[in-house]
Amino acid sequence: MLFNSLDFAYFLPIVLLLFWLLRNTLKTQNLLLLVASYVFYGWWDWRFLSLIAISSLLDYSIGLKLHHSQNNRKYWLALSLLVNLGMLGFFKYADFFAQSFADAFTLFGQSIDVTRLNIILPVGISFYTFQTLSYTLDIYKRKLEPTNSLISFLAFVSFFPQLVAGPIERASHLLPQFFKPKKLEYKMVISGLQQMLWGFFKKMVIADNCAIIVDQIFSQAGDHNGATLLIGAVFFAFQIYGDFSGYSDIAIGTAKLFGFNLSQNFAFPYFSRDIAEFWRKWHISLSSWFKDYLYIPIGGSRGTKAKTIRNIFIIFLVSGFWHGANWTFLFWGLAHALLFVPLFVLNRNRTFSQNNHNLSLINIWRMLSTFTLVCLAWIIFRAQDIEQAFAIYSKIFDFSTWAKPALQEFNLKIIAGMLLFLLVVEWNNKSEVNPLKNSYKMPAILRWLFYSFILFCISMFSPTQELPFIYFQF
Amino acid sequence: MKYLRILSILIFIVISYASYVVVWGLHFPEDSPNIVYKRIGGSSAFRLNELQKRKDIDVLITGSSHAYRGIDSRYLEQKGIKTFNMGSSSQTPIQTKWLLKRHLDKLNPKLVILEVDPSIFRSDAIESSLDMVSNYPKVVSTLPLAWGHLKTFNTYIFSLYHAIFKSNEALKINWRDTYHIGGYVERKLSYYQVEEFQEERWDFNYDLFSELEETIDILKSKDINYVLVQAPLSPAFYFSHSNNQEFDDKINKLGTYYNYNDLMKWDNKTHFYDKQHLNTIGARRLTAAILQLKELP
Numbered sequence: 032m033l034f035n036s037l038d039f040a041y042f043l044p045i046v047l048l049l050f051w052l053l054r055n056t057l058k059t060q061n062l063l064l065l066v067a068s069y070v071f072y073g074w075w076d077w078r079f080l081s082l083i084a085i086s087s088l089l090d091y092s093i094g095l096k097l098h099h100s101q102n103n104r105k106y107w108l109a110l111s112l113l114v115n116l117g118m119l120g121f122f123k124y125a126d127f128f129a130q131s132f133a134d135a136f137t138l139f140g141q142s143i144d145v146t147r148l149n150i151i152l153p154v155g156i157s158f159y160t161f162q163t164l165s166y167t168l169d170i171y172k173r174k175l176e177p178t179n180s181l182i183s184f185l186a187f188v189s190f191f192p193q194l195v196a197g198p199i200e201r202a203s204h205l206l207p208q209f210f211k212p213k214k215l216e217y218k219m220v221i222s223g224l225q226q227m228l229w230g231f232f233k234k235m236v237i238a239d240n241c242a243i244i245v246d247q248i249f250s251q252a253g254d255h256n257g258a259t260l261l262i263g264a265v266f267f268a269f270q271i272y273g274d275f276s277g278y279s280d281i282a283i284g285t286a287k288l289f290g291f292n293l294s295q296n297f298a299f300p301y302f303s304r305d306i307a308e309f310w311r312k313w314h315i316s317l318s319s320w321f322k323d324y325l326y327i328p329i330g331g332s333r334g335t336k337a338k339t340i341r342n343i344f345i346i347f348l349v350s351g352f353w354h355g356a357n358w359t360f361l362f363w364g365l366a367h368a369l370l371f372v373p374l375f376v377l378n379r380n381r382t383f384s385q386n387n388h389n390l391s392l393i394n395i396w397r398m399l400s401t402f403t404l405v406c407l408a409w410i411i412f413r414a415q416d417i418e419q420a421f422a423i424y425s426k427i428f429d430f431s432t433w434a435k436p437a438l439q440e441f442n443l444k445i446i447a448g449m450l451l452f453l454l455v456v457e458w459n460n461k462s463e464v465n466p467l468k469n470s471y472k473m474p475a476i477l478r479w480l481f482y483s484f485i486l487f488c489i490s491m492f493s494p495t496q497e498l499p500f501i502y503f504q505f
Numbered sequence: 506m507k508y509l510r511i512l513s514i515l516i517f518i519v520i521s522y523a524s525y526v527v528v529w530g531l532h533f534p535e536d537s538p539n540i541v542y543k544r545i546g547g548s549s550a551f552r553l554n555e556l557q558k559r560k561d562i563d564v565l566i567t568g569s570s571h572a573y574r575g576i577d578s579r580y581l582e583q584k585g586i587k588t589f590n591m592g593s594s595s596q597t598p599i600q601t602k603w604l605l606k607r608h609l610d611k612l613n614p615k616l617v618i619l620e621v622d623p624s625i626f627r628s629d630a631i632e633s634s635l636d637m638v639s640n641y642p643k644v645v646s647t648l649p650l651a652w653g654h655l656k657t658f659n660t661y662i663f664s665l666y667h668a669i670f671k672s673n674e675a676l677k678i679n680w681r682d683t684y685h686i687g688g689y690v691e692r693k694l695s696y697y698q699v700e701e702f703q704e705e706r707w708d709f710n711y712d713l714f715s716e717l718e719e720t721i722d723i724l725k726s727k728d729i730n731y732v733l734v735q736a737p738l739s740p741a742f743y744f745s746h747s748n749n750q751e752f753d754d755k756i757n758k759l760g761t762y763y764n765y766n767d768l769m770k771w772d773n774k775t776h777f778y779d780k781q782h783l784n785t786i787g788a789r790r791l792t793a794a795i796l797q798l799k800e801l802p
Binding site for chain 1: 507514517518521522525526529536537538539540653655658659
C-alpha cells in the first residue's frame with residue numbers, strides 16, 4: 032500500500048480509530064498494529080509476508096537464546112546474520128553477482144552462460160532486515176534485554192509506518208514503546224499531522240513533479256546538452272530528497288498519531304556546508320546503523336589514519352551497495368568516500384554540525400558548493416550504468432556543448448515556485464526536528480491558512496497518477 | 506470545547522482550501538493542472554441540459570463520443586422513434602450507470618443501446634467524470650463522480666463555484682461541430698488521413714466490465730430491453746489490435762451484441778474523420794444499420 036494512495040486514505044483512519052478504541056488494552060493494540068502492518072505490507076504481495084515472518088520469528092527466538100546461553104552465543108548470532116543477510120543477498124544481489132561473474136569471465140576472453148533468476152525484490156527487505164538485525168546484535172553485545180512478547184516483537188519489526196522505507200529503528204528505541212501505555216495527546220496528533228502534511232507535499236509536489244523532468248532527461252541522456260543534464264541532476268537531487276525525506280516525514284507523522292516516536296531521518300541535508308555535515312543529515316538512521324554495526328566493529332577511527340581511511344571507504348562502499356545491486360551505487364559510495372576523506376585527513380570532518388547558520392556569503396558559498404558536489408554524485412546514482420554516468424559527466428564538463436536547456440514541455444514556473452517554497456519553509460525550520468514546527472509562531476488564522484495552502488498545493492500541483500517511492504526498490 | 510475547536514479548524518481549512526482552488530483556477534487557468542473545467546467547445550453541456558427536459562422516449566443511447574457522433578438520432582426520430590443520445594466524452598460504464606440511476610425512470614425508454622468500445626474499456630474513467638462534473642446542470646449531485654481523484658475533486662469545487670455564482674461563459678460548441686436536438690453531434694464533413702499502426706493489445710481496465718454488468722442489472726431490474734453495440738473504429742486502427750476477440754467474448758456474455766466493425770465493411774478514408782470517429786457519411790451508414798435492429802420498438 033502506498034502512502035499516496037486512496038487505499039491508505041481509508042486504511043489509516045480505520046486502524047487509528049480501532050487503535051484508540053482499544054486504548055486500555057496494550058496487548059490488543061499491539062496485535063492490531065501487527066495485523067494492520069501485515070495487511071499494509073501484504074497489499075503489494077502477500078507471499079512476501081512469509082519473509083518478514085520468518086525473519087522476525089527467527090530473531091525473536093535467537094534473541095532469547097542469546098540472552099540465556101553462555102557458550103554458543105557466537106553461533107546463534109552467526110545464524111541470525113546468515114539467515115537475514117542470506118535472504119537479503121538472495122533477493123537483492125543474486126542476479127547481480129551471477130551477471131558480474133559472467134562479465135568477469137568475458138574480460139579473459141571466456142564467455143559463460145548465466146541463467147538469471149529474475150528474482151522479484153520484496154519491498155522494504157533492506158529496511159526490516161536491518162531493523163531486526165539490530166535487535167540480535169544489541170542483545171549479543173548485552174546492550175538490550177530480549178522481549179518475551181512475541182506479538183510486540185512482530186509488531187516492532189513490521190510496524191507499518193516505517194516498514195518499507197524506514198527510518199530504520201533500533202530495537203532499543205522503538206521496541207520499548209510497544210510496552211508503554213498510549214495516551215491520545217492533542218499536541219502529538221497535531222505535530223504528526225503537520226509532519227505528514229509536509230511529507231505529502233515533498234513527495235507529491237516536489238518529488239513527483241521533478242520525476243517527470245528527470246525521467247525524460249535521463250532516459251534520453253544522449254540527446255541532451257550539458258546544461259540540460261546538469262539541470263536534470265539538480266532536479267534529481269530534489270526528487271530523491273522529496274521522495275525519501277517525504278516518506279520519512281509521513282512515516283514519523285503517522286507513527287505519532289499512534290503515540291509512537293520514530294527517529295529523525297533527515298535534518299535538512301541540502302543546507303550542509305560540507306560533505307561530512309551532509310552525511311550527518313542524510314538518511315541518518317542508515318548512517319548510524321552502519322556506524323554502530325560496521326564502522327566501529329571494524330575499528331572505526333581508533334587505529335591509525337590509514338586504517339581509519341580504509342574503514343571510511345568500507346562504510347561508504349557498503350552503504351552505496353546497500354542501495355541496490357548495480358555498480359552505479361558502488362561508485363556513488365566511492366565518490367562520497369573520495370569527497371569525505373580529504374575532510375578527514377585535514378581534520379575538518381566535524382567542523383559543522385548545528386543547523387544554526389545564517390545566510391552569510393561564506394555560508395551560501397559553502398552550501399552551494401556542497402550541493403553541487405552532491406548533485407554531481409547523484410548522477411552516478413541515477414544513471415542506468417557507469418557508461419551512461421561518464422557520458423553525462425563528459426557532456427556536463429564540455430562547456431562548448433552547452434545550450435539553452437530544452438524543457439519546454441514542463442511548467443517550470445510552478446516547479447521552481449514550489450522548490451522555492453520548500454527551501455524557504457525548511458530554512459525557517461532547519462534547527463527543528465519537525466519541519467513545520469515554527470509555524471506555531473504564526474497567528475492561528477495565518478497558521479491554518481498556511482496549512483490549507485500546503486494542502487492546496489498538494490492537490491493542485493501533484494501529478495495525478497500514484498508514483499511509488501524511490502526507496503521501495505532498495 | 507476541544508472538539509468544537511477541532512471542528513472549527515476543519516471548517517476553516519475546508520473553506521480556505523476551496524477558496525484557494527477557486528481563486529487560483531480563475532486567475533491562473535493555464536497553471537492549474539488539476540482543474541479541468543471544460544464547458545466551451547464540447548457538446549456535453551447542451552446534451553445534459555436537454556437530458557433534464559426529456560421524458561418518455563423509445564430509444565436511449567448511451568456511451569462515448571462514438572455513440573453521439575456515430576448514431577444520428579434525427580434519422581430515428583424521422584421514423585417515429587423518439588430517441589435521445591445520452592453519450593458523453595469517453596463515457597465509461599461508471600458514468601452511464603450514474604446517469605441511468607438519475608434519469609432512467611423519467612426517460613422510461615423501451616430500448617437502451619449501450620455503446621461499448623474497447624478503447625473506452627482501457628480508460629481510467631477520469632476524462633468522462635471531468636466532463637460530467639463540468640457540465641452536469643446539478644453540479645452538487647456529481648460528488649460521487651468527483652470523489653477519489655484530485656483532478657475531478659478540484660474541478661468539482663470550481664464547477665460548484667460557477668454554479669453558485671452563475672459565472673459561466675455563454676456556451677459555445679467547437680466551430681466544426683453542430684449539436685442537434687436529440688444529442689447527435691455532427692462534424693463538418695472531413696476525411697481521415699490514414700496512419701500506420703503497430704500491432705498492439707488493448708490494455709483493459711477490468712473493473713469497467715463489472716460496472717457494465719451492474720449497469721445492465723439496473724436495466725434488467727426495470728425490465729428494460731437493451732442491446733450492446735460497438736460502433737466502428739477505423740479498420741486501420743481497430744484491426745491493429747490483437748485482442749479484439751477477448752473484448753467481444755466478454756461483451757457477448759452480457760447480452761445481444763452487435764459489433765459493427767465485423768458486421769459491415771468500412772473504409773478508412775470514406776467513413777471516418779479520424780482513427781476513432783465516423784464522419785457524417787459513416788454516421789448515416791451506421792444509423793441506417795441501427796434502424797434495422799429487430800429490437801427497436
